[in-house]
Amino acid sequence: MTHRLTWFEPRRADGQLREFFIAALLDIGASLTLQDADGHYICITSLPPRWPLAAGQEPSDDSIFGPEIGARLKDLKAGLEQPGDGANLEVEPGDDTVFEFRCRLIRMSPDYVCLMTVLVDRTEERRRERLLRALLREVSHRSKNLLAIIQSIAFQTARYSGTLDQFLAKFRGRLHALSTSQDLVTDSSWRGAYFHDLVRQQMEKYVPETANLVHVTGENVLLSPNAALHIGLALHELVVNAISHGDFVSRRAIIEIGCSRLEGPDGEEIRVTWTEPLSPGLTTDLANTKAGRFGSTVLERVVPASVNGRVLHRLEGGSVYYELIFPAELHD
Known part of the structure; x- marks a missing residue:
């Protein structure tokens, strides 16, 4: 037998078909009710557990769903006049929890019209929608922050570059440093980046064959997305300066990078350190060229301000020493 888009074998017993439809409704998490033209319930299947049927009581919208939802359902159903009319209600x-009632007048036979209501649990769907909206807002917020960082880097790099080639070389390097840090943040589902991974990402482009010259010690702290981006940028500036002006590779000198927790005046803090040994003759030259470079501005002003921290950057004792301390509760 065929009815519109539905087919079933005429010889199949009604009981078997009824069990099939009830099992299917249970499987998809939907409930089905049927009422006659006077509003009396004819059939109720697989109601959600929060709305149990009272023993010995004739079911009605009020007795099943309570007076508030029952009144809304009765008003909704009263507006259906012709077979095929339908309306939805979300409660x-x-x-x-969130449930959707889908009410529709259907013609069972030429002289018999019934009201069918499909009740669907939309709780998980609505939770996913809320989560998606929150994620989209977060992505938009972080994208704006990232664009602001890129704009600042571009402006300041241009300010301290004498030629277009110098600008492109420096800007591409800084943009690459930012993108590698962002990759770690994205891979962690926006939780942040671990310090050891951040160091490895920033070092491997410049010292791929001499990784043994960079020693990382201390705790592998999970940095927040904002801290990861800016500390990654600081590490980039430090290693570029070491390659450009230092001689640690030729002397096989060891750069020490550390990360540790300490107790500050206002709570737990994170300390990141960089110690780079220099040849004695290079210290004075580096001190003379340090002022007025955007790299120093990043290390001494941009990064500390971005993580609400304080910095110590000095050239003394035959080494470059950089120390950044910032609150753990904000960036852990």
Whole structure:
């Protein structure tokens, strides 16, 4: 037998078909009710557990769903006049749950019209929608922050570059440093980046064959997305300066990079350090060229301000020493 888009074998017993439809409704998490033209319930299947049927009581909208939802359902159903008319109602009965009622008048036979209501649990779907909206807002917020960082880097790099080639070389390097840090943040589902991974990402482009010259010690702290981006940028500036002006590679000198927690005046803090040994003759030259470079501005002003921290950057004792301390509760 065929009815519109539905087919079933005429010889199949009604009981078997009824069991099939009830099992299917249970599987998809939907409930089905059927009422006659006077509003009396004819059939109710697989109601959600929060709405149990009272023993010995004739079911009605009020007795099943309560007076508030029942009144809304009766008003909705009263507006259906012709077979084929339908209307939906979404309710939030409590416990962070969401249900949708889909009411429709259907013609069962030429002289017999019934009201069918499909009840669907939309809780998980609505939770996913809220989560997606929150994620989209977060992505938009972080994208704006990232664009602001890129704009600042571009402006300041241009300010301290004498030629277009110098600008392109420096800007590409800084942009690459930012992108590698962002990759770590994205891979962690925006939780941040671990310090050891951040160091490895920033070092491997410049010292791939001499990784043994960079020693990382201390705790492998999970840095927040904002801290990861800016500390990654600081590490980039430090290693570029070491390659450009230092001689640690030729002397096989060891750069020490550390990360540790300490107790500050206002709570736990994170300390990141960089110690780079220099040849005695290079210290004075580096001190003379340090002022007025954007790299120093990044290390001494941009990064500390971005993580609400304080910095110590000095050239003395035959080494470059950089120390950044910032609150752990904000960036852990």
